[in-house]
Amino acid sequence: MYDLSCADVTKSFGNFTAVRNVSLDIPSGSFFSILGPSGCGKTTLMRMIAGFETPTSGDIRIKGDSVLTLPPNKRNVKMVFQHLALFPMMTVGENIAYGLRCRGESKSDIGPKVARVLDRVGLPGSEDKQIDQLSGGQKQRIAIARCMVLEPDVLLLDEPLGALDLKLREHMKIELKQLQHQFETTFLYITHDQSEALVMSDNVAVMNAGRFEQIGSPKALYDDPSSGFVAGFVGDSNVLSGTLTEVRGDEAQVMLDGGGLILGRVCDASKAGDKVEVFLRPESLRLGAGAEGTMMAGKVESLLFNGASSRVLIRVDDQLIEVADPEQSSSLVKGADAQVRWSADRARIFARRSA
Amino acid sequence: MSRDASRLSLILLFAPFVLWIGLLIILPQVGIGYTSLREKISWNEYSFGLKNYVDFLGEPVYRNTLLRTAWMSILVTALALVMGFPIAYYIAKIARERSRAALFLMCLIPLWVSDLVRAYGWIVLLRETGVISTALVKWGIINQPIEMLYNDMTVIIGLVYTVILFMIVPLVSTLQGMDDALLEAGYNLGGSRLTVLRRIIIPYAMPGIVSGCIITFMLTAGSYLTPILLGGKNSSWFTEQIYNQFITRYNWESGSAFGVALLVFTSFVVWAGLRLTGQSLATTVAKD
Amino acid sequence: MKPSLRALLAGTAMALIAGTASAETLRLLTWGSYAPDEVVKLFEEEYPDIDVEVTFSNNEEMIAKLRATGGTGFDLAQPSHDRIYAAQLEYNIYKPMDLSKINMDALTPNLVEGVKANTTIDGEVYSVPHQWGTSGIMANMKEAPDAKGWGDLCSEQYQGRTSMRLRRTILLGTAFGMGMDPFALYADPAAYQDMLDKVTEKLIDCKSVIKTYWTGGDDLSALMLSGEVVVSETWDSTAFKLYGENPDIVFVPPETGALAWIDTFTIPRGGEADDAAYKWINFVLRPEITKMMSASTGAIAAVPNGIDLMPEDKRAAISAAFDQSDIDNLKFFANIPPGIEDMEGLALERIKAAN
Ligand SMILES: Nc1ncnc2c1ncn2[C@@H]1O[C@H](COP(=O)(O)OP(=O)(O)O)[C@@H](O)[C@H]1O
Ligand SMILES: [Mg+2]
Numbered sequence: 001m002y003d004l005s006c007a008d009v010t011k012s013f014g015n016f017t018a019v020r021n022v023s024l025d026i027p028s029g030s031f032f033s034i035l036g037p038s039g040c041g042k043t044t045l046m047r048m049i050a051g052f053e054t055p056t057s058g059d060i061r062i063k064g065d066s067v068l069t070l071p072p073n074k075r076n077v078k079m080v081f082q083h084l085a086l087f088p089m090m091t092v093g094e095n096i097a098y099g100l101r102c103r104g105e106s107k108s109d110i111g112p113k114v115a116r117v118l119d120r121v122g123l124p125g126s127e128d129k130q131i132d133q134l135s136g137g138q139k140q141r142i143a144i145a146r147c148m149v150l151e152p153d154v155l156l157l158d159e160p161l162g163a164l165d166l167k168l169r170e171h172m173k174i175e176l177k178q179l180q181h182q183f184e185t186t187f188l189y190i191t192h193d194q195s196e197a198l199v200m201s202d203n204v205a206v207m208n209a210g211r212f213e214q215i216g217s218p219k220a221l222y223d224d225p226s227s228g229f230v231a232g233f234v235g236d237s238n239v240l241s242g243t244l245t246e247v248r249g250d251e252a253q254v255m256l257d258g259g260g261l262i263l264g265r266v267c268d269a270s271k272a273g274d275k276v277e278v279f280l281r282p283e284s285l286r287l288g289a290g291a292e293g294t295m296m297a298g299k300v301e302s303l304l305f306n307g308a309s310s311r312v313l314i315r316v317d318d319q320l321i322e323v324a325d326p327e328q329s330s331s332l333v334k335g336a337d338a339q340v341r342w343s344a345d346r347a348r349i350f351a352r353r354s355a
Numbered sequence: 356m357s358r359d360a361s362r363l364s365l366i367l368l369f370a371p372f373v374l375w376i377g378l379l380i381i382l383p384q385v386g387i388g389y390t391s392l393r394e395k396i397s398w399n400e401y402s403f404g405l406k407n408y409v410d411f412l413g414e415p416v417y418r419n420t421l422l423r424t425a426w427m428s429i430l431v432t433a434l435a436l437v438m439g440f441p442i443a444y445y446i447a448k449i450a451r452e453r454s455r456a457a458l459f460l461m462c463l464i465p466l467w468v469s470d471l472v473r474a475y476g477w478i479v480l481l482r483e484t485g486v487i488s489t490a491l492v493k494w495g496i497i498n499q500p501i502e503m504l505y506n507d508m509t510v511i512i513g514l515v516y517t518v519i520l521f522m523i524v525p526l527v528s529t530l531q532g533m534d535d536a537l538l539e540a541g542y543n544l545g546g547s548r549l550t551v552l553r554r555i556i557i558p559y560a561m562p563g564i565v566s567g568c569i570i571t572f573m574l575t576a577g578s579y580l581t582p583i584l585l586g587g588k589n590s591s592w593f594t595e596q597i598y599n600q601f602i603t604r605y606n607w608e609s610g611s612a613f614g615v616a617l618l619v620f621t622s623f624v625v626w627a628g629l630r631l632t633g634q635s636l637a638t639t640v641a642k643d
Numbered sequence: 644m645k646p647s648l649r650a651l652l653a654g655t656a657m658a659l660i661a662g663t664a665s666a667e668t669l670r671l672l673t674w675g676s677y678a679p680d681e682v683v684k685l686f687e688e689e690y691p692d693i694d695v696e697v698t699f700s701n702n703e704e705m706i707a708k709l710r711a712t713g714g715t716g717f718d719l720a721q722p723s724h725d726r727i728y729a730a731q732l733e734y735n736i737y738k739p740m741d742l743s744k745i746n747m748d749a750l751t752p753n754l755v756e757g758v759k760a761n762t763t764i765d766g767e768v769y770s771v772p773h774q775w776g777t778s779g780i781m782a783n784m785k786e787a788p789d790a791k792g793w794g795d796l797c798s799e800q801y802q803g804r805t806s807m808r809l810r811r812t813i814l815l816g817t818a819f820g821m822g823m824d825p826f827a828l829y830a831d832p833a834a835y836q837d838m839l840d841k842v843t844e845k846l847i848d849c850k851s852v853i854k855t856y857w858t859g860g861d862d863l864s865a866l867m868l869s870g871e872v873v874v875s876e877t878w879d880s881t882a883f884k885l886y887g888e889n890p891d892i893v894f895v896p897p898e899t900g901a902l903a904w905i906d907t908f909t910i911p912r913g914g915e916a917d918d919a920a921y922k923w924i925n926f927v928l929r930p931e932i933t934k935m936m937s938a939s940t941g942a943i944a945a946v947p948n949g950i951d952l953m954p955e956d957k958r959a960a961i962s963a964a965f966d967q968s969d970i971d972n973l974k975f976f977a978n979i980p981p982g983i984e985d986m987e988g989l990a991l992e993r994i995k996a997a998n
Contacts, residue, residue, distance in 0.1 A: 478865075
C-alpha cells in the first residue's frame with residue numbers, strides 16, 4: 001500500500017492549468033521529491049494534498065483512502081511551509097503542543113511528547129524559548145518537530161531550505177535525510193534545487209509546466225533521463241544543438257549548428273532530419289588523444305579549480321564545453337590546444353526543446 | 356548642505372512637533388492640574404489644597420456618573436471590537452486589493468460629517484415620529500410609533516458608529532501583516548476554525564486589538580455631543596458635568612479637578628484592562 | 644535652502660502686516676439670530692470701513708469665554724441683565740458704558756432703568772437693554788388646552804409628552820410654581836438651598852412624566868412640531884416662531900408669572916472697537932432695523948413701541964399669549980449673587996443623575 005497516491009490530478013485556475021494529469025505513488029517510509037523550476041505547479045500540487053485547494057479532476061488517496069472530501073484539519077498529512085509559518089506569538093513548546101491540543105490530548109501526555117520530539121530534533125529543553133530567539137536551522141527543526149509530534153502519514157515540505165544560507169543548506173540537507181530515517185515517516189519534498197532532490201531522495205519526480213516529465217531514483221534520472229528537459233535540469237550537462245543526420249542502431253550522427261559532426265545515442269523518438277540537442281555530462285568527457293569514440297578539438301579557455309569538482313573550460317568554435325577534471329591532473333595551460341572525447345553511448349540525443 | 360543648515364532644518368522639522376506636544380498637550384494639562392488644586396475661599400481669594408478632589412469624591416452624583424461613563428465606554432469599546440473585527444478581517448484578508456480602498460472609505464463616512472450633523476442624522480432616523488418608526492408603522496410591523504431616541508442604547512449605537520473606525524484601522528494594519536501561511540499551518544496541524552481564530556488570529560492581532568481598544572475607549576469616555584444629543588433624561592455623561600462645572604457653574608477649579616479625575620480614571624481603566632487580559636503596552640502597542 | 648527660507652519669512656511677514664492693515668473689525672459675541680445677515684450687510688454698507696465678525700453663544704459661554712481671555716477677544720457682548728453684576732465683580736470682564744454715545748431716547752425708559760439698577764457698580768453703568776423676552780411654557784392647544792403653569796410640565800395627564808431644559812430657568816419656574824419666590828431668597832444661601840432641595844425633589848419625581856430634556860431651540864421645535872411633546876418649557880420667541888407654523892402651539896405665560904429677561908449691550912473690558920460698538924448699538928435700535936431684528940430673534944426690542952415693530956405673525960402670537968395682566972405679572976430675573984449658580988448646578992446634576 002502507498003502512503004500517498006495521486007491519480008490524474010489536474011488543477012486549473014480559470015483558463016490556466018497549473019497542474020496537469022499528475023499521478024504518483026509514494027511507498028511507505030520513503031523520501032520522495034518533486035523537482036521543478038519555479039512556477040511549474042509544485043506548491044499547487046502540495047496544497048491540493050494538504051487540502052487547501054481542490055483538484056479540478058483526479059483523486060488523492062492517503063493510505064488508500066480518498067481524502068478529497070476531508071477538510072485540511074482532518075487530513076493526516078502535515079506540512080512544513082516555505083517560510084515555516086511558526087506561530088510567532090507562541091513559545092517553542094506551545095508551537096509544538098498546538099497540534100496535540102487541537103487533537104484534545106491531555107496535558108499530562110502533551111508535556112512528555114513535546115520534550116521527546118524536541119530531543120529527537122536535537123533541541124532538548126528549548127520549550128520556553130521564543131521563536132525569534134532561534135537561528136534559521138533551529139526554526140527549521142522546530143517546524144519539522146511541530147509536524148512530527150503528530151505522527152503524520154506523510155510530511156510535506158515546501159522548499160524548506162530556500163531561506164537558509166548556502167552553508168546551512170548543505171548541512172540541513174543531510175540532517176533532513178537523517179531525520180526522515182529516524183522518524184521513518186514518508187516525506188514529500190518540493191524543491192527547485194536539483195542537488196537537494198538528488199542527495200536526499202529515494203525517488204524524484206521532475207516536474208515541468210504542470211506535468212511530471214519523469215519519475216525515478218536520482219541515479220536513474222541522472223543516468224537515464226527520459227527527456228531533454230530532465231537531462232538538462234538534473235545534473236550538469238553541456239548542450240550542443242544540431243540536426244540528426246543519420247541513425248544506425250544505437251549510434252547516431254549529428255551535424256552541429258556551429259559545424260562539425262559528432263556521434264551519440266538517440267534517447268527518444270527523434271528521426272533523421274530532426275532538430276536535436278546533444279547532452280554531454282562533464283564527467284563523461286575525457287581530455288587528450290585516444291582511439292575510441294568521438295572527438296572535438298578546441299582551445300583551453302580557463303581552468304576552474306574547485307577541489308574534487310574542478311573543471312576545464314574548452315572553447316570549441318563559439319561554444320564552451322565543460323570538462324570534469326577531478327585531480328587537475330592534466331598539465332593543461334590556458335590557451336593550449338586540447339581535444340575533448342567521449343564514447344558515443346554517453347552522448348544523449350533528444351529532440352530540441354522549444355525555446 | 357552645510358552642517359549648520361542641516362541642523363537648522365532638523366530644528367525646523369521638529370519644532371512643530373515639540374510645539375504641538377508642549378503647547379497643546381503638556382501646558383494645558385499642567386494648567387488644569389494647577390487650577391484643580393486651587394480652593395476658592397471667596398471672590399478672588401484662593402488657597403491651595405485638595406478640596407476640589409474631596410468634594411468630587413464626596414458627591415455620589417459625580418462618582419456614579421464617572422463610573423457610568425466608564426462602564427458605557429467599556430461596553431462601546433467591546434461592541435466596536437466585536438463588530439469591527441470581522442470588518443477589519445474582511446478588509447485585510449479577504450477583500451481584493453481594489454475593493455479594499457473603497458471599503459476603507461466607507462468606514463470613513465462617519466467622519467465626513469461633524470459630530471453634530473451625525474447626531475442629528477440619528478435623531479431624524481430614530482425619533483418617535485422619525486423615519487424608522489414611521490416606516491415600521493406604515494408596513495404594519497408595529498401598530499404604535501416607538502421612541503428609539505433618548506435612551507442609553509441609542510447613545511451606545513451612536514458612539515459605536517462614531518468610533519468603530521478607530522478600532523478598524525489598527526486591526527486592519529496588524530492583520531495585513533499576518534502571513535496567510537500561519538492560518539494554513541493552523542488548519543494543517545488540526546485546528547478547527549474556532550481554534551485558529553482563538554489561538555492564532557486573535558493573539559496575532561493583539562497589538563491592534565489593544566491599541567484599537569485604548570483609542571476607542573478614550574475617545575468614547577471623552578466624547579461630548581453624541582451622548583448629550585442622543586441621550587435621554589437619565590443619560591448622564593461625565594464630560595457634560597465637566598462642561599457644567601466650567602460653563603454654567605463658573606467653577607473652573609472643580610471643573611479642572613473633574614478633568615484630572617477623568618484622565619486618571621480612564622488611564623486606570625486602561626491599565627486595569629491590560630492587567631486583566633495579561634497584556635502590556637510593551638508587548639503589544641509598542642511592539643515593532 | 645537659504646533663498647527659500649527667506650521667501651518663507653517674507654511671506655510670513657506679509658501675512659502679519661496684511662492681518663493688521665485691514666479695516667476696523669467689530670467682533671460681536673451674541674445670541675444665535677441676534678445678528679441677521681441682512682442687518683450686518685446694511686451696517687457694513689453704511690460703515691464701509693467696519694467689518695462685523697459674529698460669534699454665536701449663550702449667557703454661560705459668553706461669560707466663560709470672556710473670563711478665559713480676561714475680557715479680550717470681543718468688542719461687544721450681549722449677556723442677559725442678571726448676568727453682569729456678579730460676573731463683573733468676580734472676573735472683571737466688562738468696562739463701563741459711555742451713555743452719551745448712545746441714543747437713549749430710542750429706548751424704553753423703564754427697561755433702561757431696570758437694567759441700570761441691575762448693572763451699576765461704583766456709580767458706573769455697564770449695560771443698556773436691547774431686547775427682552777420671557778420664559779414660560781408652550782402648549783399645543785389641541786392636546787393640552789388646560790395647560791397654564793409650570794406645574795403642568797409634571798402633570799401625569801401628559802405622561803411622556805412634556806419637556807423642559809435642564810438649566811436654571813426650570814429651577815426658578817418650578818419654585819414659583821410651588822409657591823416660593825426664589826429671587827427673594829437670593830440673599831439667604833441657606834434658605835435658597837432649602838428651596839433648591841424641594842425643587843430638586845419635585846423635578847426628580849417629574850422625570851417619569853417628561854419625555855426628554857431639550858437642549859436647544861431646534862431640538863425643542865422638532866419635539867413640538869412633530870407632536871411628540873405637547874407641553875414644554877420654552878423661550879417665548881421659540882413659541883412665537885412655532886405659532887407661525889402651527890397656530891395650535893401657543894406661548895402660555897405661567898399663572899405665577901412668566902420669567903422675563905433683558906438681553907443687553909455690554910462692552911468687554913478688552914474691547915478694541917468701542918466706537919464701532921456704539922455705532923452698532925445705535926444702528927440696530929433704529930425702527931426699521933429693529934423690525935428686521937425682531938423678525939429674526941422673535942424677541943421684543945427695548946424701544947417704546949417694541950411690540951408694534953414685531954412682524955405680523957409674531958404680533959398675533961404675542962396677543963394670543965399675553966394680556967395686560969400677564970405683562971403686569973412678569974417676573975424679571977434678579978441679579979444672581981455669586982455662588983448661587985454653583986448651588987443650582989449641583990441641583991441640576993442631581994436631577995439629571997437621579998433615576
Ligand atoms: N490561486 C491561484 N490563482 C491563480 N493562479 C495561481 C494560483 N496559485 C498558483 N497559481 C499559478 O500557478 C502556477 C504554479 O504556481 P506554484 O504551484 O506556486 O508554483 P511553484 O510552487 O512550482 O513555484 C503559477 O504560475 C502561479 O501563478
Ligand atoms: Mg512554490
